């Protein structure tokens with residue numbers, strides 16, 4: 001299998017229960033819910049995306065096999081001691097992440113995190129799975145370590161969402177021009193339904209990537 005990667009970068013996880021943890025982020029190109037082109041946004045299934053996942057950037061590229069991508073990810077890890085951590089995101093990582101890549105990273109000693117929209121079944125071997133379901137999609141992956149619901153999605157409100165398959169449940173305010181209002185509304189929703197906790201995108205506040 002070959003892989004198309006937008007970017008690989010070393011940063012702190014900004015969201016959810018692993019927020020603050022050093023990680024190599026591997027952002028795969030492409031998504032099944034939006035082309036990534038602004039001209040298509042209004043007719044996409046997922047319309048609020050905050051991410052550029054089109055093509056390949058300078059620290060990404062095309063990788064011929066799992067060993068080549070795993071080596072590139074290892075070269076991106078800057079930590080000394082501790083357990084190296086990689087977060088696969090995108091775009092939609094489960095369009096490309098496979099058993100060969102999971103095995104290659106485990107052999108290099110990595111823990112593996114994944115950020116997915118939940119429309120594709122997750123392969124075995126992921127150490128930390130974050131599922132972020134999107135309104136109007138076929139949500140198949142209903143178990144994981146955390147569910148992170150971007151809020152508000154009027155067609156997928158928190159009181160209609162089952163959280164029992166997950167250890168942690170988060171409402172993450174939808175970023176964009178109305179982020180302040182969305183944050184206020186997400187706080188109110190967490191106060192009303194304490195199953196949910198607030199996830200702020202800390203990397204955007206601290207100004208890291």
Ligand SMILES: C[S@@+](CC[C@H](N)C(=O)[O-])C[C@H]1O[C@@H](n2cnc3c(N)ncnc32)[C@H](O)[C@@H]1O
Pocket residue numbers: 031048049050051089090091092093115116117118131132148150172173174175176
């Ligand atoms: C860019 S997505 C990539 C992974 C996967 N496609 C997904 O949607 O989960 C990474 C995370 O950012 C969240 N996200 C995307 N756009 C957002 C926005 N405008 N405001 C807040 N979170 C957003 C997603 O819900 C997901 O949890």
Ligand SMILES: Nc1nc2[nH]cc(C(=O)O)c2c(=O)[nH]1
Pocket residue numbers: 011012013014015025051089090115203208209
């Ligand atoms: N620092 C940082 N944390 C993140 N958590 C999820 C991200 C993503 O885009 O998937 C992300 C990201 O892009 N940067």
Ligand code: SF4
Pocket residue numbers: 031032033034046047048049050051053090091092117134
């Ligand atoms: S599913 Fe994820 S990557 Fe795809 S458009 Fe939505 S937020 Fe962006």
Ligand SMILES: [Mg+2]
Pocket residue numbers: 050051
């Ligand atoms: Mg992001």
